Amino acid sequence: MEVSPNANPPVARIVDWGKYNYQKTKQQKKSRTKSPDIKQIRFGLKIGDHDLDIKLKKIKEFLEAGHKVKITAFFRGREMAHREIGFTLLDKVMKKIEDIAVVEQEPRFTGKYLSMLVRSSGNAKAKNPQRNSQED
DSSP states (O other), rough: OETTTTTSEEEEEOOOHHHHHHHHHHHHHHHHHSOOOEEEEEEEETTTTHHHHHHHHHHHHHTTOOOOOOEEEEEEEGGGOOHHOOOOHHHHHHHHHHHEEEEEEEEEETTTEEEEEEEEHHHHHHTTTTHHHHHH
């Protein structure tokens, strides 16, 4: 690989082609995935208040880091007969995070899962200076 072809004498570097090609393809893959990650949090319908608070804390961390979060309630067996419980759970979650999150995709059923997608509103990014400095 030539470093400086116009120099006298020309400067060249000996490169391990396999290593060079590997690093090049790795860098190309990394540059393609610039969009924010989608993190997923799953809730059972019978989740306790403390467990819910812990998962809400994790959701807030993801949102402050700039990720989108897919919130999923999963149904087991006869729980499918009471779909309104799942909607109630997702409403409860949304009310607790509404100050930092915006619903991007309304709750909808996919098989035995009820899921919605939320993204950070402008309030969450201001709390994380590390993320803001990377965007500049």
